[in-house]
Amino acid sequence: MYTIGIDFGATFVKMGLVDDFGKVYFRRKIETVLSASRASLIDAIICNIRDIIEISGKSVSGIGIGVPGPVDSKKGVVHYFPNIKGWEGVRLKSILEKKLGLRVELDNDVNAMTLGEFVFGAGKNCNNLVCLTLGTGVGGGIIIDGKLYRGGSMCAGEIGHMPINETGPKCNCGGIACLERYIGNKYILERAKKTFGNNVTLEALTSLAKFGNKKAITIWSDVAQKLSVALTEVINLLNPDKIVIGGGVGKAGELILSPLRKQIKVRAMKDQAVHVKIIAAKLGADAGIIGASLLLKT
């Protein structure tokens, strides 16, 4: 059976046909023109879906879509997108279902990515999984007993907003000393600029560290230390089987993971620390498409 997965981001909308084994065919990528109207973006998505179905000649059972903001996944309604204007309260599921005559399921992008890694990626073969994306924001998704856990009002998984100190910098969310306030992209780059005296990209910071630059290595291991406090919270509370880490900052890979694992051994409770595997995400650029397609199976 085939489904269509849509990874709706603030920069691009990526989509593709996905088979039962998580393989992606007929990829499409549409720029998310922020100045364009909502209607025109929806039209572009619909036109590409129809096109994929026609060209592939496959029978498609439905469409899953992961979006960059909070949703009511039961009703298929977008609450709002923090980085795209004009999407408050949009009934995206019913709009697409009416136009396409196919079943549509909707969730936020991190939950979609979590499902993807759980079924086909680094999170395979476990029951209790926590998935993190490290980027501009720090997002989280939770699998409990093999099922996506969305929380009492569909807001679970906000690992980026778990405080790691009693006092500290104020976060955009209104909270105090949230993890994201220390290791969101922006704050890592600010620190790098201070350290090196000029603008440094995350890629450059990673390269520098890989070639042995001590200042760059220290920045990454400090990121790992902040992260280890929040993950100790997660590990002692949830006793997960695996923690999967992806996203832009996550590309620093072992530069973060290796000091992170050491810190977890020191900080987390012994049984929980021994049990959990902390690993990098595996699905890469396709994670969003594959994960979204799996929303039809939850």
Added chain:
Amino acid sequence: MYTIGIDFGATFVKMGLVDDFGKVYFRRKIETVLSASRASLIDAIICNIRDIIEISGKSVSGIGIGVPGPVDSKKGVVHYFPNIKGWEGVRLKSILEKKLGLRVELDNDVNAMTLGEFVFGAGKNCNNLVCLTLGTGVGGGIIIDGKLYRGGSMCAGEIGHMPINETGPKCNCGGIACLERYIGNKYILERAKKTFGNNVTLEALTSLAKFGNKKAITIWSDVAQKLSVALTEVINLLNPDKIVIGGGVGKAGELILSPLRKQIKVRAMKDQAVHVKIIAAKLGADAGIIGASLLLKT
């Protein structure tokens, strides 16, 4: 249908016959004589169970037992009891089943109490619940989608060992700046002794605060603040419907709950903070017996 619930504590073993509505009959209380052998304590429990069954004349479907330490609840094996020697690796479920010819289910005391509050107490009528006990230790139990969540290696719920700072006092568990290290009984009493110049009990500290003593009020509101950091972690991660707080320290009631709710409004994410209800446990001294009896229904 009737079951027997056993609340196995380090001070007393309390037991009783429990009906389908959570009412307790034929209560028994055995002192947990720490110097006595394990076998003699097990014999005392068995003799009282037989006695309850005989006197009540009821048909009993099984026995649930909540114990003061980590267990493998599937196999019914005690890993160890931190405060009672000689219980390492005891197959308590099969020992009791053989002697009594009845089904036996085993879990730790906090999970049992969580079940009790969920089914018959302050946690009724919700799907996602976090239960805390504030006492010598700070324990936690988690209900997800209406089911007790035990974690990947049955160690979930260690809210007392969620760190609330990156650096801080070392905890007995090996961790750094764990919640319990700030608000465990002992640390509250140490603080009270410093403040008042002599030993003060928790009950006295509560009375003082209730009669307007500002120093006592400050101690309780500081406890609430530490607790609010850990609960912000829990709330932003799990988006629970309710948080139920019980245990000895929990008896301070609104002295903790009222400043705690205010802090949560400031610290936690808005949607999650609005959704969650933070309330005192309701089942009191029977919570352990009632909760244990429910282990047969999970």
